[in-house]
Amino acid sequence: MTPDEALKVAIEINDLKWVQELLNRYRCNLRDVMARSQPSGRRQFDHQGHIQRQECVIKAINKTITLLDTDDIVDIMDEGALAAVRNGHVTIVERLFPIVIRRAYTSLPPVVDWFDVVRHVLGEGAAHGQLPVVKLMVDHALTRRYRDEIPREDLNDDGTLSKAIRVGQSGVVEYLVNVSGISWNLKNVFIAAVDKGQVSLAERIRELYPQERLVRGQNLFIDVACSGGLNAVKYLYNNGYNDSELVREAFIEAAYDAQDRVVEFLAGTGCMASKVLEIAFESACSGISLNVSTLSRSFTI
DSSP, rough: HHHHHHHHHHHHOOOOHHHHHHHHSOOOOOHHHHHHSOOOOTTOOHHHHHHHHHHHHHHHHHHHHGOOOOOHHHHHIIIIIIHHHTTTHHHHHHHHHHHHHHHHHSSOOTTHHHHHHHHHHHHHHHHTHHHHHHHHHHHHHHHOOOOOGGGGGTTSSHHHHHHHHHOOOHHHHHHHHHOSSSEEEEEEEEHHHHHTTTTTHHHHHHHHHHOOTTTTTHHHHHHHHHTOOOHHHHHHHTOOOHHHHHHHHHHHHHTTTTTTHEEEEEHHHOOOOOHHHHHHHHHHHHSOOOOOHHHHHHHHO
């Protein structure tokens, strides 16, 4: 019997002493440790046995955590908590979080990957509609004053709030939109809301956007154009964002950022003077990845 196989058996029979011995002596698979503490699928399971297995794993981790290195700590929270969230049983997340956070904040050097772990757990909780997990992560970020680290994954891709919108987790979306103190990437949130036909939410975000501290002074129309949010660009254009100067600026920025579909749409609005088209063409030539032929097909210079 391999150490990993022995660990599975030890957890199944709730033998804490054996679990602790195996973790002390061998580098067992932490993913398996956490997975074995979770019920699988929708099958019926022994609730009491499930709780006992969770307690066994939590106690074992608590007793051995000082022996683990940083990578192990990150694996425990990232793999274990995500498994718990996916299976809809948040107790182990709530119990495990304080144990791991103590080590994370007392380790030298600091655990650089810690914020990534928090974001992963928050994202999984949001995607699966686990509001208690979402609240736990957000409250901790606000209490420990690392609120600006939470939405960092939103800089280029869909983040927690955008993903929750796209998978239809309305309860989580409502909470995250209303929670104060965390600055989500409202540009991506707006794009997601429009893509999903959530007009009322899109309007709320449109009103909030000028007040967002991280983008204050920027224009939503230009920002979504640069990001390639074609549906969002069309929505804004059809709802008052059709000033010729604004459209021309968005056109040039979108051309530089290689957003071909947005360029084609804006070129067809009739707002483009020949000089603007020339500037856009020059921007395309100086950009890294813009398909210049798109501009040539869209208009005649």
